[in-house]
Amino acid sequence: MKTGDVLIYSCVIIGAGIGLTMDYLFPGVLIGLGAGYLLKYVWSGERKNKDT
Known part of the structure; x- marks a missing residue:
């Protein structure tokens, strides 16, 4: 399982608890799912740096 x-998954569980x-x-x-994907x-x- 990737980090x-x-x-x-941890953000989803925390969101479910709240x-x-x-x-x-x-x-x-x-x-929680949305916050997990954003984090x-x-x-x-994976972001591309537009400055370079």
Whole structure:
């Protein structure tokens, strides 16, 4: 399992936990999923540098 995938899964679980505490499980999971993909994108270095 790749580290980027672990990052996405952990964000989904954290989002689900926060969603359960506020009685909105599914929106919490979706927010966690989106945050996980954003963090994976930022930390993986897949971005292209437009300055060079």
